Amino acid sequence: MAMQDCLLKIKGISLEFSGTPILKSVNLSLNQGEIHALVGENGAGKSSLFKCILGIISPSQGEIIFLNESLSGYPIREILRKGIAMIHQELMLIPELTVAENIFLGRESIAGKRMGLREINEATSDLFQEYELDIPVGAFVKDLSIAHQQIIEIMRSVSQKACLILMDEPTSSLTEKEVIFFKQLIFRLKSEGISIVFTSHKMDEVFGFSDKISVLRDGEMVGTFSKVEVNPMSLVQKMVGREMKDFYPKALSEVGQQILRVDDLSCVPHFEHVNFTLCAGEVLGLSGLVGAGRSDIGQVLFGIKKKTSGQMSLKGQAYNPENPSEALQAGLGYLGEDRKEMGIIPEMNITENMSLGLLDTYRKFFFVDQTRESADSIDMQAQLSIHSAKEGQRIQNLSGGNQQKVLFGRILLNNPEVLILDEPTRGIDVMSKFEIYTLILALKKQGKAILLISSDLPELLAMSDRVIVISKGKQMAEMTREEASPEKILEYALH
Numbered sequence: 001m002a003m004q005d006c007l008l009k010i011k012g013i014s015l016e017f018s019g020t021p022i023l024k025s026v027n028l029s030l031n032q033g034e035i036h037a038l039v040g041e042n043g044a045g046k047s048s049l050f051k052c053i054l055g056i057i058s059p060s061q062g063e064i065i066f067l068n069e070s071l072s073g074y075p076i077r078e079i080l081r082k083g084i085a086m087i088h089q090e091l092m093l094i095p096e097l098t099v100a101e102n103i104f105l106g107r108e109s110i111a112g113k114r115m116g117l118r119e120i121n122e123a124t125s126d127l128f129q130e131y132e133l134d135i136p137v138g139a140f141v142k143d144l145s146i147a148h149q150q151i152i153e154i155m156r157s158v159s160q161k162a163c164l165i166l167m168d169e170p171t172s173s174l175t176e177k178e179v180i181f182f183k184q185l186i187f188r189l190k191s192e193g194i195s196i197v198f199t200s201h202k203m204d205e206v207f208g209f210s211d212k213i214s215v216l217r218d219g220e221m222v223g224t225f226s227k228v229e230v231n232p233m234s235l236v237q238k239m240v241g242r243e244m245k246d247f248y249p250k251a252l253s254e255v256g257q258q259i260l261r262v263d264d265l266s267c268v269p270h271f272e273h274v275n276f277t278l279c280a281g282e283v284l285g286l287s288g289l290v291g292a293g294r295s296d297i298g299q300v301l302f303g304i305k306k307k308t309s310g311q312m313s314l315k316g317q318a319y320n321p322e323n324p325s326e327a328l329q330a331g332l333g334y335l336g337e338d339r340k341e342m343g344i345i346p347e348m349n350i351t352e353n354m355s356l357g358l359l360d361t362y363r364k365f366f367f368v369d370q371t372r373e374s375a376d377s378i379d380m381q382a383q384l385s386i387h388s389a390k391e392g393q394r395i396q397n398l399s400g401g402n403q404q405k406v407l408f409g410r411i412l413l414n415n416p417e418v419l420i421l422d423e424p425t426r427g428i429d430v431m432s433k434f435e436i437y438t439l440i441l442a443l444k445k446q447g448k449a450i451l452l453i454s455s456d457l458p459e460l461l462a463m464s465d466r467v468i469v470i471s472k473g474k475q476m477a478e479m480t481r482e483e484a485s486p487e488k489i490l491e492y493a494l495h
Contacts (some may be wrong), residue, residue, distance in 0.1 A: 007032045007195050013062035022048045024219045033193045037206045040216035040239050041429040042399040046199045050166045054086050055079045085157035086166040091149050095142035100124035103156050147178035167198035172427050201429055203232040240431045248462035249438050256280030259449040260418055265310035270296035271473040280447040285464030288493050293473040294453045298420040302334040303327040333411035337423040346396035351377035353395045354409045380409040401432020422453040457486045471495045
């Protein structure tokens with residue numbers, strides 16, 4: 001097969017659930033050795049299209065042709081054998097098994113001969129050596145970083161001789177340094193003729209990784225473009241269906257009086273000797289690699305973790321919260337980096353999630369004033385443009401962007417003076433990101449003091465007035481927006 005031969009052809013794929021159209025006559029072509037980005041808002045149909053290709057769900061109409069053969073009627077196992085693999089956003093590894101056992105899971109027999117643990121370890125070592133990977137094959141997956149787990153998923157696909165790998169948000173949990181390695185790895189796969197289709201909400205990765213970009217909007221294919229035909233803004237416009245003048249909205253506001261001060265703050269072993277001030281009407285960015293101590297700083301400020309030394313002051317008064325409840329009463333709001341683990345309660349509805357932690361505010365004798373609670377929630381939903389199908393909608397049925405806005409609503413119901421936002425746009429689509437940025441700048445104009453913790457460098461640089469860089473628990477630099485650049489931040493972060 002020549003490098004530019006067509007590997008995959010999707011012809012008129014449509015999909016319906018209970019009469020609701022999910023995909024509408026989608027067409028897509030993919031060549032061998034091509035990296036193809038599939039972009040669109042949450043709910044546009046990207047994951048559904050992947051599931052159709054892999055045979056997880058059957059389309060209502062249309063045909064998927066792989067290596068000149070129709071995949072219609074084939075079960076998932078047969079499609080995997082034909083050379084298609086998928087890396088899910090939620091990794092599908094077994095934590096209690098070793099690296100090698102995960103690589104060969106379900107394939108312990110080759111050419112009719114059963115492989116023992118020694119043969120599996122040797123085969124995995126040979127594979128890792130070929131790709132210059134320094135991951136111990138006998139380590140348990142549960143003890144590895146997310147980045148290494150991601151690589152193991154990819155290597156499992158490579159070991160299966162996959163010639164097409166589908167990747168759903170493959171870099172959403174990776175650091176900047178890990179993303180660089182990930183890019184090198186997928187370019188290596190491309191050079192070997194392996195094709196990759198990936199989804200991402202990060203424009204720098206869409207343009208940095210892909211040969212072609214396809215846009216899905218409301219289940220319809222808007223078009224496929226080369227990188228020279230579009231730019232980030234025009235691509236976002238195609239995704240949302242309307243013109244946007246600037247992806248990062250601008251808002252001028254005057255920096256007011258000092259609200260929060262941190263002097264020689266330590267929380268050993270997470271970080272030590274951190275110093276900064278935060279003023280009203282200011283966004284202070286906190287940058288660094290995952291594990292550097294950024295999130296721990298926010299958690300100490302909000303009383304989730306205890307400091308080991310140093311001083312904090314709030315509006316000139318000593319501030320030492322024993323727990324998050326005291327931080328809330330003092331006027332702080334906190335948005336955690338993992339909304340599924342630390343934020344939402346999936347089975348609860350929007351109102352219940354929004355008022356969680358604020359029930360004392362709505363307490364009426366021994367009961368909760370549900371009328372007032374519901375009225376405040378509905379008002380906040382309108383302010384934040386939270387789109388839900390009906391009153392009482394469970395939060396688990398909302399898009400990631402709307403879930404994140406519910407958590408913002410929870411913070412704002414308490415009217416805090418200081419907001420700690422840890423990865424506020426992780427895993428949400430571009431339009432929801434734009435709405436979150438607009439909200440942050442509106443809060444800034446209201447005089448709120450905002451600590452923004454983010455791994456997204458373009459976001460951090462565009463939204464912050466000042467940036468502090470943390471590396472291995474140490475404060476390495478503080479820069480103004482004008483002084484900061486991606487190169488400078490990475491240099492300090494990798495120090």
